[in-house]
Amino acid sequence: MSVDKPSEGPSDPGGTKCQNNNAEDIPMGAASASASTSSSQSAIKDTANIEFSSSFSISASSSNLSKLKTDGSWSPSLMSSLALKVGAAKWDPLESQDWDAAKASEQCFLRIKRDMMTIFQEPPPGMFIAPDEQDMTKIHALVTGPFDTPYEGGFFYFLIRCPPNYPINPPRVRLMTTGGGTVRFNPNLYSSGKCCLSILGTWPGPSWSPALSLSSLLISIQSLMNDKPYHNEPGYERERSAGASRQYNLIIQHETVRVAVLDTMERDLEPATEPSGRSQQPMVAPLMEVVKSSFPQFYDHYEALLLKHKHLDGTKMNDPFGDSRGTYQFGTLLKRLNALKEKCIDLFEEEEGSDGSQLSEPEGS
Numbered sequence: 001m002s003v004d005k006p007s008e009g010p011s012d013p014g015g016t017k018c019q020n021n022n023a024e025d026i027p028m029g030a031a032s033a034s035a036s037t038s039s040s041q042s043a044i045k046d047t048a049n050i051e052f053s054s055s056f057s058i059s060a061s062s063s064n065l066s067k068l069k070t071d072g073s074w075s076p077s078l079m080s081s082l083a084l085k086v087g088a089a090k091w092d093p094l095e096s097q098d099w100d101a102a103k104a105s106e107q108c109f110l111r112i113k114r115d116m117m118t119i120f121q122e123p124p125p126g127m128f129i130a131p132d133e134q135d136m137t138k139i140h141a142l143v144t145g146p147f148d149t150p151y152e153g154g155f156f157y158f159l160i161r162c163p164p165n166y167p168i169n170p171p172r173v174r175l176m177t178t179g180g181g182t183v184r185f186n187p188n189l190y191s192s193g194k195c196c197l198s199i200l201g202t203w204p205g206p207s208w209s210p211a212l213s214l215s216s217l218l219i220s221i222q223s224l225m226n227d228k229p230y231h232n233e234p235g236y237e238r239e240r241s242a243g244a245s246r247q248y249n250l251i252i253q254h255e256t257v258r259v260a261v262l263d264t265m266e267r268d269l270e271p272a273t274e275p276s277g278r279s280q281q282p283m284v285a286p287l288m289e290v291v292k293s294s295f296p297q298f299y300d301h302y303e304a305l306l307l308k309h310k311h312l313d314g315t316k317m318n319d320p321f322g323d324s325r326g327t328y329q330f331g332t333l334l335k336r337l338n339a340l341k342e343k344c345i346d347l348f349e350e351e352e353g354s355d356g357s358q359l360s361e362p363e364g365s
Helices: 076-087 106-121 214-223 244-269 285-308 330-343 345-352
Strands: 049-053 056-059 127-131 138-144 155-161 172-175
Touching: 106 127, 106 214, 127 214, 127 285, 138 214, 138 285, 155 214, 155 244, 155 285, 244 285, 244 330, 285 330, 285 345, 330 345
Parallel strands: none
Antiparallel strands: 049 056, 127 138, 138 155, 155 172
16 A cells, blocks of 8 residues: 655754634534645854744843854754743643733634645645634644654654634644654754744744744644754754764654654553553544544554664663653564454554555545
């Protein structure tokens, strides 16, 4: 069964990377968003004021400007300083009481509906959405890890909430797939669920524009999941130690299978259990259907990966950024994977008898 292959190393249209309503006209199935677009990143040079969002800016003082590298890029020390200031802005859609107090405008609802319909009508592989049944300003999204990256075959669940004046201000986004707040999947995707993107106002760089959309946002998020995420960290354009990027990729591969695949599938089969040891909001039903129908297509990839690195079991995962990761458990994950296949044998039988791919033609598109 063929699977449409997402573009390798998707580009980032959103700039530099890290920071109760009626929805009856929106289809309730999951739909996918565009998986590739041309990059719009640019270096910030010779500027006196850097705009991060419609409501947040930082003035570049002479002391800050002196920290610029000769090539015009920001030094790691300045980037960290600016990131702390930007990071102070509210980012969590689950902690948006300030938006609860304001009624969403008609323009907000119309624009959300238009953005979602565009995604449903043009469903390339790799990104899927489902509207919230209670609140139209909330959107549930599933981003599958791109091929030929350490995220390949992973199912990453995001919660998006649009502000009352959308699209004037950017949405707020939370990664829900974090192993109960224990796994940082990327220098820009924190274990808290925070997503560092300049268009979200959570990282320095080009800010949100009303011309952007939910599709643009999803493309930017998927662009973080590239083949060498180690280099997403400011100041780590070059490896600090030999093999650090490869080492980080192996950690991400391990955690992708453990958390973004096995935990997700097991939680759906046995909702009362918590494979990661922490409670976690379950994925909404339409997106979970995409996960279940896609799982058999990636099974061989998971199995080959775990068999290849099984000899590393028990060795420490040395995170180059200093995060505590524990030890590799590829053998244990392989046993869980095999057991999961036995429990979901019907999904594999359906896949064998299917003529299409869920990743390329999601139900409801």
